Amino acid sequence: MKYCLKKTAILSVCVAVFLTACAKKEEQKPLNHKLNIAVSSYVPYTFAKSVLGNLANLTLLIPPGTEAHAFEPSPKTIKELKQSQIFFYISNFLEPWALKLDKKAVMLAEGLPKVLPNDPHFWMSFDNAEVMARNMADYVIKIRPDFEMQIKQNLFTFSKEMENLKHLYSSILPSCKERTIYHVGHLAFGYIALDYGLNFKALFSSDMDQEPSAKEIAELVKAIKENGVKYIFSEEQLNPALAETIAKETDAKILMLNTVEDITKQEFAEGKTYQNLMLENLKNIAIGLYCEGE
Numbered sequence: 255m256k257y258c259l260k261k262t263a264i265l266s267v268c269v270a271v272f273l274t275a276c277a278k279k280e281e282q283k284p285l286n287h288k289l290n291i292a293v294s295s296y297v298p299y300t301f302a303k304s305v306l307g308n309l310a311n312l313t314l315l316i317p318p319g320t321e322a323h324a325f326e327p328s329p330k331t332i333k334e335l336k337q338s339q340i341f342f343y344i345s346n347f348l349e350p351w352a353l354k355l356d357k358k359a360v361m362l363a364e365g366l367p368k369v370l371p372n373d374p375h376f377w378m379s380f381d382n383a384e385v386m387a388r389n390m391a392d393y394v395i396k397i398r399p400d401f402e403m404q405i406k407q408n409l410f411t412f413s414k415e416m417e418n419l420k421h422l423y424s425s426i427l428p429s430c431k432e433r434t435i436y437h438v439g440h441l442a443f444g445y446i447a448l449d450y451g452l453n454f455k456a457l458f459s460s461d462m463d464q465e466p467s468a469k470e471i472a473e474l475v476k477a478i479k480e481n482g483v484k485y486i487f488s489e490e491q492l493n494p495a496l497a498e499t500i501a502k503e504t505d506a507k508i509l510m511l512n513t514v515e516d517i518t519k520q521e522f523a524e525g526k527t528y529q530n531l532m533l534e535n536l537k538n539i540a541i542g543l544y545c546e547g548e
């Protein structure tokens with residue numbers, strides 16, 4: 255009994271010391287410890303999650319469930335932007351509204367190794383994704399040198415993950431028996447085709463500003479039938495009716511691809527990362543193009 259009391263007393267002292275230590279640590283934290291960062295679309299959002307981790311509070315301006323190309327900033331967007339210390343966006347090509355809202359907005363698509371003239375979905379190439387993440391890291395470190403060590407560690411992990419994804423893609427995609435991605439969606443996967451020697455046919459332009467004509471739809475249906483294609487691809491933010499009609503007419507099945515810029519509310523709630531989504535894309539491409547590999 256005596257022993258127990260003694261033990262309890264020691265434990266109480268320990269808890270008290272621990273709590274005091276915690277309180278002291280809390281006091282030493284600078285105010286506004288985290289950076290408040292606004293990001294245009296889900297692409298810089300997921301990069302920031304990887305590279306900055308819990309060092310930043312993130313505000314996603316294009317809400318989940320919104321088609322990124324059609325986005326127009328509202329008064330709410332402007333208010334959210336004013337509360338942020340940094341605003342990252344991808345490019346003027348993709349988000350012409352960004353610099354109009356904030357002259358100091360930071361463009362991530364600088365110094366990219368791969369740029370296709372008509373396709374602003376630069377991040378679909380892992381080499382570009384790595385440079386964009388590094389641009390983000392460099393900018394934040396300049397403002398907050400005290401975050402340097404953590405950010406560099408995160409960036410190192412992100413680069414390793416890009417290497418792994420590149421390895422997976424390049425070990426699977428060369429084996430595909432079918433070499434063309436027939437996409438009932440927009441011109442967003444050109445970089446995957448470029449990096450891995452595939453062909454890519456999309457029904458919509460890169461900014462989705464025009465509905466495809468009846469002639470374009472008929473040409474796609476003809477190509478699918480003539481080539482005996484069994485799988486066509488589509489994407490979440492599109493009305494599924496068109497892909498379903500084409501699938502019915504060609505007797506093909508539909509597989510989904512994700513552009514990362516458009517995220518559903520559910521994917522957002524699940525915290526899907528760029529890495530997750532690019533793996534899912536690979537899985538579906540491998541099914542649709544009859545690929546083997548690893």
Ligand SMILES: [Zn+2]
Nearest residue numbers: 442460513515
């Ligand atoms: Zn797009």
